[in-house]
Amino acid sequence: MFATLSDRLTSTFKNLRSKGRLSEADIDATVREIRRALLDADVAVTVVREFTGKVRERALSAEVSGALNPAQQVVKIVNDELVSVLGGDQRPLRFAKTPPTVILLAGLQGAGKTTLAGKLAQHLREKGHTPLLVAADLQRPNAVTQLQVVGERAGVPVFAPHPGAQEGAEHLPGASAGDPVAVARDGVATARSRQHDVVIVDTAGRLGVDAEMMQQAADIRDAVQPDEILFVIDAMIGQDAVTTAQAFADGVGFTGVVLSKLDGDARGGAALSVASVTGRPILFASTGEKLTDFEVFHPDRMAGRILD
Ligand code: GDP
Secondary structure, three states, X not given: OOHHHHHHXXXXXXXXXOOOOOOHHHHHHHHHHHHHHHHHOOOOHHHHHHHHHHHHHHHHOOOOOOOOOHHHHHHHHHHHHHHHHOOOOOOOOXXXXXXXXXXXXXOOXXXXXXXXXXXXXXXXXXXXXXXXXXXXOOOOOOHHHHHHHHHHHHOOOEEOOEOOOOOOOOOXXXXXXXXXXXXXXXXHHHHHHOOOOEEEEEEOOOOOOOHHHHHHHHHHHHHHOOOEEEEEEEHHHOOHHHHHHHHHHHHOOOOEEEEEOOOOOOOOHHHHHHHHHHOOOEEEEEOOOOOOOEEEOXXXXXXXXXXX
């Protein structure tokens, strides 16, 4: 991820290194190259426009400082703006004052929700929490089984509806099959009675944005009153990221974003667009199929990697 963007930006900055002082024409040429690199990386046009506008303005008004040469100054400005477009400061997960903390996962089918549910559960367990996973994705035939497999690997129990339990797999008794809202509600009640301090509710997605799916996610949201609604988005979907994120923001609302498949070789535009367009921070990143391919998202570290 970001390899091409990273190379393009690095070579843009290399051209500046020989310059003692930057003229307005130098800055304009640099900003043009940055604009092209971002657009080629599938960053949303609105985000690119704002980003390059800020970089140009700051580069033009930059004081000639003793510490940094002009090229370093431009790199610093671009770095600062990348951090800002990625959401600024790292925002930790918000826990409820009175447990359990309810985390709802939303996103398109295939976005990586179920995988993420296992990763997040393992991450929280390692931090000393006692999570419960709730299988409220009843759309996909094997989603419940998949969550049970993931839960078992993560060492975290799964609340699942009957039937759907994998033969031999440990599972908690669930609510009536077929009603995801009831499953989610019963899952949270079970977490409360068994003193799990976090509940992660996996929900159904469709291949495209659709009103029925949004309504179901909104109904689950209303039933379980989540402390966090995490919108999981496949970083490979490029320009579609923005419209999909906006549809979820309008249809369900979310408090944070998880970028999945950041290990892919896509151009990374989704990562750079979503926080900025929705105004919601990126909390975590998923970087592979294994449970350990998971990281807390730090905007400054990600910007550093892009400009490395
Ligand atoms: P869901 O439909 O949103 O629950 O998506 P899944 O969790 O089932 O993931 C869909 C596919 O993407 C599965 O084959 C996962 O193994 C794969 N996947 C999920 N997260 C990642 C990731 O971060 N990187 C890669 N390479 N694959 C992933």
